[in-house]
Amino acid sequence: MDIQKLRDEAKRALGRKEIEYLIGYKKGSYGFRISPCFIETKEEVDQLTFSPLCSLSLVNYLTIEGKPLLPADEKKSKAKKVALLVRGCDSRALNQIIAEGGISPDQLYVIGIPCSGVIDLKKIEARFPHTPDPVDVVEENGNYIITINDQSHTVPVDELKAETCKTCQYPTPLTCKKLIGDKRAGNPPQYEDIQILEAQPPEEKWQFWQNQFSRCIRCYACRNSCPLCYCDGCILEKLKPQWVKRSVDTNENFMFHITRAFHLAGRCISCGECERVCPVDIPLMKLNRKMEKDVKELFDFEAGLDPEVKPLLNTFAIEDPEDFIL
Ligand code: SF4
Ligand code: SF4
Ligand code: SF4
Numbered sequence: 001m002d003i004q005k006l007r008d009e010a011k012r013a014l015g016r017k018e019i020e021y022l023i024g025y026k027k028g029s030y031g032f033r034i035s036p037c038f039i040e041t042k043e044e045v046d047q048l049t050f051s052p053l054c055s056l057s058l059v060n061y062l063t064i065e066g067k068p069l070l071p072a073d074e075k076k077s078k079a080k081k082v083a084l085l086v087r088g089c090d091s092r093a094l095n096q097i098i099a100e101g102g103i104s105p106d107q108l109y110v111i112g113i114p115c116s117g118v119i120d121l122k123k124i125e126a127r128f129p130h131t132p133d134p135v136d137v138v139e140e141n142g143n144y145i146i147t148i149n150d151q152s153h154t155v156p157v158d159e160l161k162a163e164t165c166k167t168c169q170y171p172t173p174l175t176c177k178k179l180i181g182d183k184r185a186g187n188p189p190q191y192e193d194i195q196i197l198e199a200q201p202p203e204e205k206w207q208f209w210q211n212q213f214s215r216c217i218r219c220y221a222c223r224n225s226c227p228l229c230y231c232d233g234c235i236l237e238k239l240k241p242q243w244v245k246r247s248v249d250t251n252e253n254f255m256f257h258i259t260r261a262f263h264l265a266g267r268c269i270s271c272g273e274c275e276r277v278c279p280v281d282i283p284l285m286k287l288n289r290k291m292e293k294d295v296k297e298l299f300d301f302e303a304g305l306d307p308e309v310k311p312l313l314n315t316f317a318i319e320d321p322e323d324f325i326l
Contacts, residue, residue: 013083020080031131055118059227087115089271091173092304093227112173114184117165164272213253222274266312269304
C-alpha cells in the first residue's frame with residue numbers, strides 16, 4: 001500500500017468544499033494498536049496510515065458519528081459529506097447500511113483500499129508480548145516485516161493473518177468514489193468447517209454451543225464492534241419488556257447469541273470483527289458463516305453487494321414458499 005497515494009487522495013478529498021472531515025487510521029499510542037482519526041484539514045493528513053494492523057472497521061465511527069448529524073428533520077438540509085476509508089468488507093457493510101436506509105449515500109465520499117487482509121492482534125501480541133512502542137508492519141512476498149525499535153522480524157503471513165481474511169471473498173471495495181491501488185481477486189466461498197458442524201448429531205451441536213456460550217461474559221464487545229449492529233435501541237438494553245436478562249448465565253447467553261444471530265441474518269458481511277474482539281475466543285464466525293451459508297443456499301442472497309438491492313428480510317415475492325405457515 002502506497003501511503004503517499006493515500007495521503008494525496010485524502011488531501012484532494014479534503015480540498016473539496018463539501019467534505020466536512022475524513023475518517024481514517026493513525027498509529028495508536030501502544031504497540032500494535034491502531035486508532036481511528038478524524039481529519040479536518042490538509043495539514044493533518046500526514047498522520048494517516050494504512051497497514052495490515054488496521055483491523056477495526058471505520059464504518060462504526062460513521063454510524064456513531066452520523067447519528068447526531070442525521071436527525072430526520074436535518075437529513076435533507078445537510079450539505080456536508082464525510083470522507084471515509086474502506087476495505088472490501090467495510091464497503092459491503094456500507095452498502096448494506098445504505099440499503100437499509102441507515103446512512104444516506106449523499107453524505108459520503110468513499111475512498112476504497114483493495115485489502116490483502118489484516119493481522120489478528122491476539123496472534124501478533126502473543127508472538128511479540130510486552131511491546132509498548134508503536135511498530136511498523138508491511139507485507140512483502142508472503143511475509144510480514146515487523147519493525148520494533150529498529151529491529152526487523154520476518155513472519156510468514158499465514159501465521160498472523162486473521163482467519164476471516166484467509167477466506168475473504170471481497171477484498172476489493174465494491175462501491176467507492178476512488179480506489180487506491182489495484183483490484184484484488186477474492187477467494188471462492190469455502191464452508192468446509194461449517195459442513196463439519198452441520199454433519200454432527202443435534203446433541204453434539206447443542207453441547208458444542210453450550211460449552212461456547214457458557215464462557216461468554218456478556219461484555220458486548222462483539223455487538224459494539226459490529227458495523228451492522230447500529231440500531232438506536234438495541235433489544236438487549238430494553239427493560240420493558242426485558243427480552244434478555246442481564247444475568248450472565250448459559251440460558252441468557254444463548255438468548256443473546258441467538259437473537260443477535262437472527263438480527264444479523266442476511267445482513268452480516270463476514271468481516272470477522274466480532275470474533276476478533278471477543279476476549280474469551282468464542283468462535284462466533286461459525287455461527288455467522290452458518291447463517292451466511294443458509295442465506296446463500298435458501299435465498300441466493302449475499303449481504304452488502306449492492307446498495308440498491310433491498311435487504312433480504314425486507315423483501316417478499318408472491319411465489320415465496322409458505323409451507324411453514326399453519
Ligand atoms: S475480511 Fe477481506 S476486506 Fe475485510 S479486512 Fe479481511 S481481507 Fe480485508
Ligand atoms: S465479545 Fe465474546 S464474551 Fe463478549 S459478549 Fe461477545 S461473545 Fe460474549
Ligand atoms: S456479525 Fe461479526 S462478522 Fe458479521 S458484520 Fe458483525 S462483526 Fe462482522
